[in-house]
Amino acid sequence: MQALGLSPAAFSAAATRLAKKSRLASPRRGFFLILRPEDRTAGAPDPVRWIDPLMQYLVIDYLLSS
Numbered sequence: 670m671q672a673l674g675l676s677p678a679a680f681s682a683a684a685t686r687l688a689k690k691s692r693l694a695s696p697r698r699g700f701f702l703i704l705r706p707e708d709r710t711a712g713a714p715d716p717v718r719w720i721d722p723l724m725q726y727l728v729i730d731y732l733l734s735s
Contacts, residue, residue: 684701691704691709691712692704692709694712694713696713696719696723697723697726697727699726700722700723700726700727702714702719720733
């Protein structure tokens with residue numbers, strides 16, 4: 670919000686508009702994903718691209734095993 674120079678209400682309104690246009694997704698409150706055109710049909714980018722930033726945002730240590 671600070672980088673964009675938006676108030677919390679203005680950011681929320683803009684995020685809602687972009688989500689309705691399928692340009693933004695929010696898998697967790699306060700965490701947003703910008704959807705590329707190729708991601709819009711699926712509704713979210715490949716989880717490999719956003720799980721690590723989400724865990725850092727939530728300050729959660731995690732380990733993935735196969």
